[in-house]
Amino acid sequence: EAAFVTELVVSELVTNAIRYGAPPMQLRLIRDRTLICEVSDGSSTSPHLRRAHAFDEGGRGLLLVAQLTHRWGSRQTGRGKTIWAEQLLAQD
Structure with missing residues (x-):
């Protein structure tokens, strides 16, 4: 299920950036806790x-x-904005 949620979140955020944003665009995934x-x-x-x-x-x-x-949110940057979303990961 976590992989499905990740794919959906990436798809929605990238689609919004393409549809409503402006170049340059960047995707970054950060895995920690x-x-x-x-x-x-x-x-x-x-x-x-x-x-x-x-x-x-x-x-x-x-x-x-x-x-x-x-949780999710956005922040302004010197070159535009970054929209982020955080998923909890299952504890091993």
Whole structure:
């Protein structure tokens, strides 16, 4: 299940960066006690969580990320922004 969640989170964040962001874009995965997925792009526009209507084709990506991860957020950088999501990992 963790691999599925990771694939979905990466897909949603990268899709949002392509659709709403600007070049350059970068994906970074950081694994320690948790798994952090970061997607950076050249746009300074902050993401916002919204509820899509039943027949909307989009608008559910960040809502899915928020529901599937421990926490998520964004930060401004000197070259745009980074959106990140943190997953808890099963303890071995």
